[in-house]
Amino acid sequence: MAKAQQHIRKTTCEEAEKWFNDLIDGYLKGKTRTELEYHIDHCKHCFGRVEFEKKLKERIRTAKVDRNTASLRKKIVRLLDEV
Amino acid sequence: MEFLQQHHQLMSAPRIFVSSGDFDKLYPALKTVKSKVSKHDDLKKSILDCLDDLYRFALSLSHNSTDAEDLVSETVLKAIENISKLNDKTKMKQWLFRILSHKFIDQRRKSKRFPHLSLEKENNESANFSLYESVSHSSFTENETPESSLMQKFLDENIQQAIMELPEVFRVALVLCDKEEMSYQEIAEMLDVAVGTVRSRIARGRSILQKKLWQQALEMGIRTRTTAPSKEKECTCGEEKTLTSNIEQPILSEK
Numbered sequence: 001m002a003k004a005q006q007h008i009r010k011t012t013c014e015e016a017e018k019w020f021n022d023l024i025d026g027y028l029k030g031k032t033r034t035e036l037e038y039h040i041d042h043c044k045h046c047f048g049r050v051e052f053e054k055k056l057k058e059r060i061r062t063a064k065v066d067r068n069t070a071s072l073r074k075k076i077v078r079l080l081d082e083v
Numbered sequence: 084m085e086f087l088q089q090h091h092q093l094m095s096a097p098r099i100f101v102s103s104g105d106f107d108k109l110y111p112a113l114k115t116v117k118s119k120v121s122k123h124d125d126l127k128k129s130i131l132d133c134l135d136d137l138y139r140f141a142l143s144l145s146h147n148s149t150d151a152e153d154l155v156s157e158t159v160l161k162a163i164e165n166i167s168k169l170n171d172k173t174k175m176k177q178w179l180f181r182i183l184s185h186k187f188i189d190q191r192r193k194s195k196r197f198p199h200l201s202l203e204k205e206n207n208e209s210a211n212f213s214l215y216e217s218v219s220h221s222s223f224t225e226n227e228t229p230e231s232s233l234m235q236k237f238l239d240e241n242i243q244q245a246i247m248e249l250p251e252v253f254r255v256a257l258v259l260c261d262k263e264e265m266s267y268q269e270i271a272e273m274l275d276v277a278v279g280t281v282r283s284r285i286a287r288g289r290s291i292l293q294k295k296l297w298q299q300a301l302e303m304g305i306r307t308r309t310t311a312p313s314k315e316k317e318c319t320c321g322e323e324k325t326l327t328s329n330i331e332q333p334i335l336s337e338k
Contacts, residue, residue: 017211021286025260027267052215052230056293059234060261063242065142069135072152076134076159080127083163 011039016046024053126166129175130159136263137179143258144187146247154190158183180259181273188251214293218300233300245295253288260285 016039022028023036040047137158141151161182169178218230246254255274259265267285271278
């Protein structure tokens with residue numbers, strides 16, 4: 001394990017921050033992902049930030065909006081029948 | 084549409100006996116009308132299938148049910164007018180989202196009803212803003228970490244309000260990614276922009292959104308510490324980062 005870690009380039013917080021969005025959205029792969037994950041595993045601050053950003057993304061996803069579409073559905077059906 | 088009227092006339096016309104010669108002439112026309120009616124029914128069905136998603140998307144962008152309904156209606160009308168341009172019928176939903184996105188951006192830019200949200204101003208004010216950086220150095224509550232406490236305090240309304248305050252292009256990209264869970268590639272195709280542009284709009288949108296949420300947090304009574312802790316983070320990267328750049332200057336008003 002320690003031997004494998006020797007080959008991972010250490011990244012700074014500033015470098016790591018550039019990849020947070022890609023990591024959260026699931027686009028980070030390969031070497032960059034490995035390096036970033038290594039950094040996050042060893043950096044309490046960046047770990048906290050990534051976890052926070054993930055929670056915020058989930059919070060945005062689940063924030064409810066009024067979804068009553070009954071009246072709109074009637075309106076659209078009428079519109080489709082008219083044209 | 085004309086073919087619907089033709090179909091209606093044919094179906095309601097008094098039955099008459101036709102000779103086999105006349106029937107041979109009428110049959111292809113009737114077949115064409117029937118085929119058009121069937122295509123119209125398919126179109127109607129696929130639009131109605133997407134309606135809930137379309138309305139949710141419109142509402143996330145406009146946060147007003149009347150505006151959202153208008154946006155959906157105009158989208159449907161435009162879709163019907165341009166249906167011949169849709170080659171792959173399985174992509175109806177993406178196509179409708181695309182029309183709605185463009186309509187929304189166009190409308191906001193032209194309308195005097197909505198204040199113009201300057202991209203440049205927002206970019207300058209909220210460049211790389213991190214809510215986590217700010218809130219983790221605040222005194223929100225003594226029992227929990229400030230960030231988890233803040234997350235619980237935020238209501239759906241707060242989140243939606245912050246989304247509403249984003250400039251249109253960032254709002255569309257962020258809603259498509261974070262609410263509609265579309266990939267960068269799908270968003271890029273939908274908006275006719277490069278994947279890199281989508282990535283950058285989402286990053287900028289999140290930054291601005293976090294700044295808006297931080298402003299709301301300050302209004303809720305969150306207080307920044309007067310002295311920023313210097314070595315709170317435990318990092319092995321060897322970088323000494325003071326974490327003060329993003330922190331608002333103390334506003335000690337209680338609400």
